[in-house]
Amino acid sequence: MRNNRVWYLMFALALLSVLVLSACAAPAAAPVAPAEEEAAPAAPAEEEAAPAEGGGELEIFSWWTAGGEAEGLNAMYEVLSAQDPGLEIINATVAGGAGSNAKAVLATRMQSGDPPDSFQVHAGHELIDTWVVADAMESVTFIFEENGWMDAYPPGVIDIISSDGEIWSVPVNIHRSNVLWYNKGVFADNGLEPPVTFDDFFAAADVLQEAGIVPMAQGDDGVWAAVHLFEDVLLGVMGPELYSGLWTGETDWNGPEVTAALETYARMMDYVNEDHAAIDWTQAAQMVVDGDAATLIMGDWVAGYFTSLGLVPDEDYGYMPSPGTDGSFMMLSDSFGLPKGAPNRDNAIHWLTVAGSLEGQDAFNPLKGSIPARTDGDRSLYDTYLLSAMDDFASNEITASLAHGAAASEGWVTAFSDAMTLFVADLDVATAQANMAQACVDVGVCAE
Amino acid sequence: MSQARKERWTAFLILLPSIILLAIFVYGFIAWTARVSMSAWDGIVPDYTWVGFENYNRLFTKAGGVSAIRFRIDLWNTFFFTILFLLGCVVVGMFLAILLDQHVRGEGIFRTAYLFPMSLSFVVTGVVWQWIFAPGAPGRPRGINALLGTLGLEQLQWPWFISTESIGPFHLALIPLIIAAAWQMTGYTMAMYLAGLRGIPEELREAARVDGATEVHIYRSIIMPMLRPITLSALIVLGHISLKIFDLIYTMTGKGPGFVTDVPSIFMFETTFQGNHYAQGAAISIIMLFMVAFVVVPYLVTSLRGEVER
Numbered sequence: 001m002r003n004n005r006v007w008y009l010m011f012a013l014a015l016l017s018v019l020v021l022s023a024c025a026a027p028a029a030a031p032v033a034p035a036e037e038e039a040a041p042a043a044p045a046e047e048e049a050a051p052a053e054g055g056g057e058l059e060i061f062s063w064w065t066a067g068g069e070a071e072g073l074n075a076m077y078e079v080l081s082a083q084d085p086g087l088e089i090i091n092a093t094v095a096g097g098a099g100s101n102a103k104a105v106l107a108t109r110m111q112s113g114d115p116p117d118s119f120q121v122h123a124g125h126e127l128i129d130t131w132v133v134a135d136a137m138e139s140v141t142f143i144f145e146e147n148g149w150m151d152a153y154p155p156g157v158i159d160i161i162s163s164d165g166e167i168w169s170v171p172v173n174i175h176r177s178n179v180l181w182y183n184k185g186v187f188a189d190n191g192l193e194p195p196v197t198f199d200d201f202f203a204a205a206d207v208l209q210e211a212g213i214v215p216m217a218q219g220d221d222g223v224w225a226a227v228h229l230f231e232d233v234l235l236g237v238m239g240p241e242l243y244s245g246l247w248t249g250e251t252d253w254n255g256p257e258v259t260a261a262l263e264t265y266a267r268m269m270d271y272v273n274e275d276h277a278a279i280d281w282t283q284a285a286q287m288v289v290d291g292d293a294a295t296l297i298m299g300d301w302v303a304g305y306f307t308s309l310g311l312v313p314d315e316d317y318g319y320m321p322s323p324g325t326d327g328s329f330m331m332l333s334d335s336f337g338l339p340k341g342a343p344n345r346d347n348a349i350h351w352l353t354v355a356g357s358l359e360g361q362d363a364f365n366p367l368k369g370s371i372p373a374r375t376d377g378d379r380s381l382y383d384t385y386l387l388s389a390m391d392d393f394a395s396n397e398i399t400a401s402l403a404h405g406a407a408a409s410e411g412w413v414t415a416f417s418d419a420m421t422l423f424v425a426d427l428d429v430a431t432a433q434a435n436m437a438q439a440c441v442d443v444g445v446c447a448e
Numbered sequence: 449m450s451q452a453r454k455e456r457w458t459a460f461l462i463l464l465p466s467i468i469l470l471a472i473f474v475y476g477f478i479a480w481t482a483r484v485s486m487s488a489w490d491g492i493v494p495d496y497t498w499v500g501f502e503n504y505n506r507l508f509t510k511a512g513g514v515s516a517i518r519f520r521i522d523l524w525n526t527f528f529f530t531i532l533f534l535l536g537c538v539v540v541g542m543f544l545a546i547l548l549d550q551h552v553r554g555e556g557i558f559r560t561a562y563l564f565p566m567s568l569s570f571v572v573t574g575v576v577w578q579w580i581f582a583p584g585a586p587g588r589p590r591g592i593n594a595l596l597g598t599l600g601l602e603q604l605q606w607p608w609f610i611s612t613e614s615i616g617p618f619h620l621a622l623i624p625l626i627i628a629a630a631w632q633m634t635g636y637t638m639a640m641y642l643a644g645l646r647g648i649p650e651e652l653r654e655a656a657r658v659d660g661a662t663e664v665h666i667y668r669s670i671i672m673p674m675l676r677p678i679t680l681s682a683l684i685v686l687g688h689i690s691l692k693i694f695d696l697i698y699t700m701t702g703k704g705p706g707f708v709t710d711v712p713s714i715f716m717f718e719t720t721f722q723g724n725h726y727a728q729g730a731a732i733s734i735i736m737l738f739m740v741a742f743v744v745v746p747y748l749v750t751s752l753r754g755e756v757e758r
Contacts, residue, residue, distance in 0.1 A: 100722065104721045110492070111494075133491065134493040135493075222702050223702075273585045274583075274586065275584055275610065277704065278609070279582075410722060411491070411725055414718060414722050415514065415723070418518055422514065422706055424706070425705040426612075435513060439514070
C-alpha cells in the first residue's frame with residue numbers, strides 16, 4: 001500500500017520533469033547548432049582568413065519540393081558547393097501550394113527569433129510589407145553593388161524589389177502572368193486568329209461557343225486564379241501606367257477604367273466552363289490540351305505543365321500576351337532575402353551572390369521552367385516559349401502581379417480576394433468596385 | 449487522519465502537472481487571444497495598442513466592408529450546417545441502431561462497416577467526397593452527375609458545392625458538405641444508440657408485450673425516452689465538432705464562390721495566416737469559443753450538478 005503511493009509520487013514527478021524539460025528543450029534545440037558552429041572555429045585562426053569559404057552551415061528555407069523546382073534549387077546548390085566544398089547546406093523545405101504552409105512555418109520561426117539564413121519569398125510587396133516593415137530584413141543593396149548587378153537587372157525589376165531606396169531581396173527567376181494559351185488545332189479548325197484585343201476575344205468566343213467549344217477555360221477553385229485573371233483584365237483595359245498606379249494610390253479605384261475592367265471580366269464569365277469554381281488551373285489547362293476549351297489565361301508555369309505532357313511550344317499549343325496586354329509584361333518572381341540575425345550571415349551572403357549570378361540563374365531556370373531575372377541569360381539553354389518570354393521581358397513595360405505578391409501586401413491581397421469571391425458569384429460590378437476601393441483605403445494606400 | 453491527508457496530498461501532486469499545463473496552454477492562451485482580439489495587431493509585428501471592441505465591430509457592422517458580409521454569411525452557414533448535420537446523424541444513427549438491434553446475422557460486419565468512416569480523418573473524407581460531388585460541366589459531367597447521366601436522370605444534375613442558389617440565407621451548396629460530414633459521424637451515433645438499446649433490459653420489453661403493447665408502441669413509449677440522455681451527449685459531442693469544423697470544408701470546397709461554403713474557422717485561418725490580420729483572426733476565434741461554450745457549458749453544468757447530488 002505504502003509502496004504504491006511512493007510509486008505514484010515518483011511517476012508524477014518524472015512526468016512533470018519530462019514535460020518541463022521538453023518545454024525548455026524545444027526552443028533551445030534550434031540555436032544549438034549555430035552556437036556550436038560559431039564556437040568551434042573561434043579557436044583556430046584560419047577562420048578569420050576567409051570567412052566566405054570557411055565551410056560551416058547554411059540553412060535555406062523554401063517551398064520548392066516538387067519536380068523541376070526542386071531540381072533547379074539543387075542545381076544552384078551545386079554551383080555553391082563547387083565554390084565552397086566544405087559548406088553544409090541544410091535544405092529546409094515545407095511542401096504546400098504557393099508556399100501557403102511554408103509561410104506559416106516561416107512566420108513562427110521569425111517571430112520566435114529563429115530565422116533561417118535565407119528564405120524564399122515572392123519578390124515585391126509580399127516581402128516588403130510583411131518583413132521589411134517589420135524590420136526583420138537586412139538590405140541587400142551592397143550585394144547588388146559589389147557584384148555590379150545594377151545594370152544586369154532591368155529597372156522595372158529593381159523598382160519592384162526596392163523600397164526606401166534600398167533593395168531587399170535577390171530575385172532568382174521571373175514568371176510572366178499575362179499569357180493567353182490556346183489550342184492551335186481548335187483555332188485552325190474554326191478559321192480563327194488568336195485574339196489580340198478584347199474585341200477580338202469576344203468575337204472569337206462567340207464563334208467557338210456556337211461550335212460547342214468552351215471559349216475560355218478557367219479553374220478558380222480557391223479564388224486566386226480569379227484574382228490572377230482579373231489583374232490581367234485590369235492591365236488589358238487600363239494599360240501599364242494606370243494599372244501600376246492602382247497599387248500606389250495614383251489611379252482611382254472608383255474610376256471608369258476599373259468599372260470597364262469589371263464589366264469585361266463579367267462578360268468573359270459568360271464564356272468560361274460552368275464548373276470553374278470546382279477545378280484548379282491544371283484541370284483548366286487539361287481542357288485546352290483535350291480541345292474541350294480553346295484558351296486559358298494563366299501564368300507561364302502552364303508551359304512547364306505542357307512540357308511535362310510532352311507537348312511542344314508553337315507546334316502543339318500557342319501562346320501570346322493576354323488580350324490588350326501586348327507590350328506589357330506582368331511579372332512575378334521568386335527571390336531570396338537576408339533576415340536580420342541570420343545565424344550564418346557570411347554563408348548566406350555567399351548563397352545570395354550565387355543565386356543572383358548568371359551562372360546560378362542559368363543553372364536554375366531551365367529546370368524550373370522560368371526565365372532569369374537578369375537580361376543576360378544564356379539563350380541556348382531555354383526553349384521556344386521561354387525565349388519569347390526573355391525577349392518580351394527585355395523590351396516590354398514591366399508591371400507587378402497582384403495575385404502573386406509582387407504588387408501589394410498579403411493583407412491587401414486577402415481583402416481583394418474576398419471581394420473577388422463575392423464578385424465571381426454575383427458579378428455585381430458596383431458592389432465589387434466599392435469593395436475594392438474600400439480595400440485600398442483599409443490598407444492605408446488610398447485616401448478616404 | 450494523517451493517512452487521509454497524505455492521500456489527498458498525493459492526489460493533488462499527481463494532478464498538479466496537468467493543472468499547470470492547462471492553466472498555461474488552455475486558459476492562459478485563451479486570455480492572450482482575447483487580449484490580441486482587442487489590439488491593433490495587423491501585420492507580422494505584434495502591436496498591443498488597445499482598441500476595445502473595434503475588431504468585433506468590423507465583423508458585425510458595415511464598417512468592416514467585405515469582412516462583415518463574409519462573417520454574416522459564415523454564421524448563417526454554421527447555423528444551418530450544425531442543425532442539419534446533427535439532425536442527419538441522430539435520425540440515421542438511431543435508425544441504423546434499431547435495425548442492427550434486431551439481431552441480424554453478421555451484425556459484427558455491419559457494425560464495422562457503419563463505424564468505419566469514423567476512423568478516417570476529415571481530410572480524407574473531404575478529398576473523397578470532393579471527387580464524388582465534383583459537378584463537371586454540361587457535356588462532361590463528373591462524379592455523381594456522371595452517374596446520374598448514365599442512369600438517364602439528367603434533370604437531377606446540378607452544381608453541388610459550387611451552386612450559388614439559396615433559400616433565404618441557406619446556401620444549397622452546403623448540402624453535399626452535410627452529407628459528407630453525416631456520412632463520417634453517423635457511425636458514432638449508431639454505436640452510442642446501439643449500446644443504449646443493448647442496455648435496456650429485455651424484461652422491460654417482455655413486460656410491455658405481456659401488457660399487449662405493439663413493437664412500435666414499445667419503441668415510442670419505452671425505448672425512445674430511455675435513449676434521451678444518449679441523444680443529448682451525442683448532440684453535445686457532434687455539436688462542438690460542427691461549430692468549429694475546418695478540415696472537411698477546407699479540403700472539400702474551401703470558401704466557395706460567394707462564400708457559399710465558408711465557415712468562421714476558414715475565415716479565421718485565412719485572415720490570420722494569409723492576410724496577417726492577427727487581431728481580426730483573434731476576434732473570430734473568441735466568437736467561435738463563445739459559440740462552442742454556448743453548447744457545451746450548459747451540458748457540463750447539468751452533468752456536474754447531477755454528480756454533486758449523487
